[in-house]
Amino acid sequence: MNVSHKLLLLLAVSLVLAPAAASAADDKVLVCAGGKMYQSPTAKPIENAIVVMSDGKISGVANQAEIKYKLPALALQLDCRGKVIVAGFWNSHIHFETGWQNAAEAPAAQLEALLQEMLTRWGFTTVWDLGSMPSNTLAIRRRVESGEVPGPKILMAGDIFPKAGHPVYLPAEMQLPEAATPQEAAQMTQGYIKMGLDGLKLFTGAYMGAKPVVNMDTAIVKAAVDVAHAQGQPVFTHPQNRAGVDNALNGGVDILAHTIPTEGSFSAEELAQMKRQQTAMIPTLTLWTTVVSDPAVQDRLVRAGVDEVKSYLAEGGTILFGTDVGFQSKYDTTQEFEFMGRAMTWREILASLTTNPAAFFKAPMKGRVEKGMDADLVVLDADPAVDVRNLAKVKYTIRAGKIIYSKK
Numbered sequence: 465m466n467v468s469h470k471l472l473l474l475l476a477v478s479l480v481l482a483p484a485a486a487s488a489a490d491d492k493v494l495v496c497a498g499g500k501m502y503q504s505p506t507a508k509p510i511e512n513a514i515v516v517m518s519d520g521k522i523s524g525v526a527n528q529a530e531i532k533y534k535l536p537a538l539a540l541q542l543d544c545r546g547k548v549i550v551a552g553f554w555n556s557h558i559h560f561e562t563g564w565q566n567a568a569e570a571p572a573a574q575l576e577a578l579l580q581e582m583l584t585r586w587g588f589t590t591v592w593d594l595g596s597m598p599s600n601t602l603a604i605r606r607r608v609e610s611g612e613v614p615g616p617k618i619l620m621a622g623d624i625f626p627k628a629g630h631p632v633y634l635p636a637e638m639q640l641p642e643a644a645t646p647q648e649a650a651q652m653t654q655g656y657i658k659m660g661l662d663g664l665k666l667f668t669g670a671y672m673g674a675k676p677v678v679n680m681d682t683a684i685v686k687a688a689v690d691v692a693h694a695q696g697q698p699v700f701t702h703p704q705n706r707a708g709v710d711n712a713l714n715g716g717v718d719i720l721a722h723t724i725p726t727e728g729s730f731s732a733e734e735l736a737q738m739k740r741q742q743t744a745m746i747p748t749l750t751l752w753t754t755v756v757s758d759p760a761v762q763d764r765l766v767r768a769g770v771d772e773v774k775s776y777l778a779e780g781g782t783i784l785f786g787t788d789v790g791f792q793s794k795y796d797t798t799q800e801f802e803f804m805g806r807a808m809t810w811r812e813i814l815a816s817l818t819t820n821p822a823a824f825f826k827a828p829m830k831g832r833v834e835k836g837m838d839a840d841l842v843v844l845d846a847d848p849a850v851d852v853r854n855l856a857k858v859k860y861t862i863r864a865g866k867i868i869y870s871k872k
């Protein structure tokens with residue numbers, strides 16, 4: 465765009481800004497202009513769209529046909545022509561494990577680089593840490609929320625394991641909270657709530673390698689769920705096997721943090737119960753290519769996971785995007801979108817990244833690009849309607865009206 469075109473566009477823009485935003489806060493106004501915008505997964509695209517963000521919120525959305533007003537001169541303008549604008553993404557299953565130690569003392573630049581590499585360059589503006597060292601994750605969150613380090617909104621669930629259920633893939637020396645009784649599980653849950661965590665994750669099935677999976681009793685699940693639900697907090701499960709799914713569902717868990725591909729499929733009863741209880745499911749399909757080395761086994765697990773996603777969608781179930789990054793190291797989301805695309809439309813995948821988690825986790829100001837909503841956006845280099853893998857081609861990630869990732 466040459467200068468005169470840019471001026472014309474500026475003069476032509478039609479958005480009303482609140483008086484406060486138009487004066488002292490002008491330098492905090494961010495504009496993304498000229499892109500194709502999907503305001504929600506079900507919306508028709510708006511061509512040549514303009515989004516104005518100020519004070520962390522979306523203060524206006526329009527297309528050129530509605531143009532009447534002038535932008536504040538000091539607004540920071542992003543050239544979004546040829547790009548595709550969608551709401552900020554949620555990754556509802558991550559960890560801050562290897563490489564994230566000492567987050568409280570790490571240099572800010574190092575922390576920012578790590579957050580970009582794992583999360584913000586893939587468009588994530590809100591993430592759920594489903595079990596890491598709480599003090600470390602809380603330190604990252606503190607430094608992000610203070611404005612020192614650009615990063616996503618971080619929510620965290622505390623882990624509880626079954627007695628003698630220390631998964632083989634976690635270091636033996638790691639101290640894990642194992643609950644032997646319902647009382648212990650309830651106490652541990654209360655402890656996490658006091659710590660300031662946002663949810664709970666129960667290992668209703670713990671993987672023991674050559675030995676049988678250790679499952680958590682339903683009574684223990686239920687005791688923990690009751691305490692979390694009393695505080696309005698969601699409960700995730702790592703199910704591992706069919707018994708892990710069933711105990712979790714019978715105990716009232718809200719979200720399956722994985723599919724269970726080693727079991728081949730969910731039973732009709734499980735699908736019906738999940739639907740009845742409005743349980744959400746996180747596919748983590750890429751994970752199944754990282755836990756075994758034999759390509760034939762990887763392929764079988766991914767196929768089973770895809771079929772499980774398909775079967776739950778057919779019931780009308782809720783799918784939440786999540787990859788287990790930080791435990792597994794494939795940060796690139798391209799493959800996950802490709803796998804999900806075998807079971808879901810691009811609009812269903814976009815919903816799993818935006819409106820589904822916003823609704824499920826009761827964040828009504830997130831998930832859509834509309835006036836008054838949080839200014840969390842992803843600007844893509846290509847249209848996901850053409851190829852779902854384009855959801856991984858992120859040009860800018862914007863959280864609360866600030867650019868937290870910009871592709872070089």
Ligand SMILES: [Zn+2]
Nearest residue numbers: 559594788791
């Ligand atoms: Zn995980």
